[in-house]
Amino acid sequence: MPMNRRELLAASAAVGVAAAVPSGARQSVPKAKLLLSSQEGIIPARDLAERLAKMEKWGFDGIEVGGGGFPGRVEELQKALANSKLKISAICAGTPGGPLINEDPETRKKAVAAIKELLTCAGELKSTGVIIVPAFNGQTTLNHVEARKALMDLLPEIGEHGAKVGGRILMEPLNRGEAWFLRLLADAAAMCREVNSPGVAMMGDFYHMNIEEPSDMGAFISGGKWLHHVHLASRKRVLPGQDERDFTNGFKGLKLIGYQDYCSLECGCDGDREVEIPKAVKFLRGQWAKA
Numbered sequence: 001m002p003m004n005r006r007e008l009l010a011a012s013a014a015v016g017v018a019a020a021v022p023s024g025a026r027q028s029v030p031k032a033k034l035l036l037s038s039q040e041g042i043i044p045a046r047d048l049a050e051r052l053a054k055m056e057k058w059g060f061d062g063i064e065v066g067g068g069g070f071p072g073r074v075e076e077l078q079k080a081l082a083n084s085k086l087k088i089s090a091i092c093a094g095t096p097g098g099p100l101i102n103e104d105p106e107t108r109k110k111a112v113a114a115i116k117e118l119l120t121c122a123g124e125l126k127s128t129g130v131i132i133v134p135a136f137n138g139q140t141t142l143n144h145v146e147a148r149k150a151l152m153d154l155l156p157e158i159g160e161h162g163a164k165v166g167g168r169i170l171m172e173p174l175n176r177g178e179a180w181f182l183r184l185l186a187d188a189a190a191m192c193r194e195v196n197s198p199g200v201a202m203m204g205d206f207y208h209m210n211i212e213e214p215s216d217m218g219a220f221i222s223g224g225k226w227l228h229h230v231h232l233a234s235r236k237r238v239l240p241g242q243d244e245r246d247f248t249n250g251f252k253g254l255k256l257i258g259y260q261d262y263c264s265l266e267c268g269c270d271g272d273r274e275v276e277i278p279k280a281v282k283f284l285r286g287q288w289a290k291a
């Protein structure tokens, strides 16, 4: 069938993208799936049991929990999950015990200990991993080169512990307003590649990516096998579908790498959550189908 110019360009772009993924990876990637999760605080509910029941009804697959209260919360969560189809996606910790990147060795030691404890909990809960920010702006006086060395010196020990307990850290690139040190998914993936440990991985957040990444699809392709979690939010950091932010380009990238982990809401909400969250779930499933 003859193609018009627009169809020809679209077809060549698709071939170009496929060619950009290494052929070995292309042959071996499983079919990607959209597993939807949400941070627990976003879902209105009186308690965990009600929250899980509501999320199941709304079509979620996982729940992302905050990093506070561990290891005490493990048992509570295991009991609640026994009566639910949902699984724990990630534990969102940020900088538990303080920043990993810091000029003071005691501060670094405290951070490593706190992360190791959470990794053990993540393993017990069979979660995807523990979300970590190496350092927020203002948490260190080290320059970029010193900061990277400080982090790279700590990651092998963290990775080794993660591999032992079945947990992994998920380094999260943020936008420059929050963390100049780590802004790009490719940079996070490059650090994972250097450490080369199953306990050290990374993630992407559509809100920060909209500010920093030239291409959602390119960012996720760079993340590749090291990408194990995704945060979902619109341009204004409210629910997907509540403004013009497009998710199809990023979802195409997730499909190309055969993504198997969760995409999890981390955002505010314009309007009534009981109405708007199910709408966002439907919108995201639609974007995935279109991608």
Ligand code: MG
Binding pocket: 172, 205, 231, 266
């Ligand atoms: Mg995030």
